[in-house]
Amino acid sequence: MATTTALLLFSGGQDSTVCLSWALERFDRVETLGFDYGQRHRIELEARKDVLSRLTSIKPEWAGRLADDHEIQLTELGRISETALTRDAEIVMTSSGLPSTFVPGRNIIFLTYAAAVAYRRGITSLIGGMCETDYSGYPDCRKMTLDSLAQTLSLGMDQTFTIETPLMFTSKAATWKLAHELGSEALVELIIEYTHTCYLGDRSKRHAWGYGCGVCPACELRAKGYEEWRADVN
Ligand code: ZN
Numbered sequence: 001m002a003t004t005t006a007l008l009l010f011s012g013g014q015d016s017t018v019c020l021s022w023a024l025e026r027f028d029r030v031e032t033l034g035f036d037y038g039q040r041h042r043i044e045l046e047a048r049k050d051v052l053s054r055l056t057s058i059k060p061e062w063a064g065r066l067a068d069d070h071e072i073q074l075t076e077l078g079r080i081s082e083t084a085l086t087r088d089a090e091i092v093m094t095s096s097g098l099p100s101t102f103v104p105g106r107n108i109i110f111l112t113y114a115a116a117v118a119y120r121r122g123i124t125s126l127i128g129g130m131c132e133t134d135y136s137g138y139p140d141c142r143k144m145t146l147d148s149l150a151q152t153l154s155l156g157m158d159q160t161f162t163i164e165t166p167l168m169f170t171s172k173a174a175t176w177k178l179a180h181e182l183g184s185e186a187l188v189e190l191i192i193e194y195t196h197t198c199y200l201g202d203r204s205k206r207h208a209w210g211y212g213c214g215v216c217p218a219c220e221l222r223a224k225g226y227e228e229w230r231a232d233v234n
Contacts, residue, residue, distance in 0.1 A: 005029040006125040012048030015129035021182040024062040038078020047196035058183040107140040172225025
């Protein structure tokens with residue numbers, strides 16, 4: 001049987017860590033890809049290395065499947081996008097109906113780079129943690145955008161790419177539940193201690209659900225999901 005390989009967008013956050021665990025259960029090899037785009041929460045670039053080095057301790061079989069990690073410099077994206085994620089500005093709702101953390105086209109750019117890396121490495125399965133449930137309304141997280149992008153990338157590179165998004169219709173509470181199913185309490189603990197979600201890059205406060213400012217939209221979603229999941233299992 002042929003070896004199955006996937007390339008996964010891995011930011012070092014909760015969602016992409018759960019996606020990576022999900023992929024390690026399904027593929028023979030999983031390569032990971034991260035981007036330095038001048039994000040304010042640059043600490044997430046350190047978090048991704050911490051998570052990668054610890055994840056294989058959760059299940060011995062994952063160690064043989066977790067393959068190369070790639071990091072791409074896209075700092076120009078941060079410079080041109082002028083958002084609250086890439087400069088020191090307040091996180092507010094803008095007149096477009098989107099929060100000021102929206103980096104225009106970010107996922108389209110990330111997945112296009114991912115496809116270019118995948119093409120050279122003979123990989124056709126791309127995986128991302130995008131989600132349109134309990135999300136910030138980013139239009140490039142929607143399934144319709146990503147289905148259309150998969151079609152464009154396949155046409156543009158004359159090779160069939162699939163974009164899998166295992167969390168697309170998963171609530172934040174269900175994401176914690178899935179983490180527990182995939183790697184029991186050890187994976188939940190790893191997510192709490194080492195993944196990074198807070199938009200402000202704050203790791204000075206440790207909550208039950210992990211580190212973060214506790215008030216930015218990313219922290220609020222993570223905390224709410226955690227509390228709902230814990231309430232549900234107890
Ligand atoms: Zn925060």
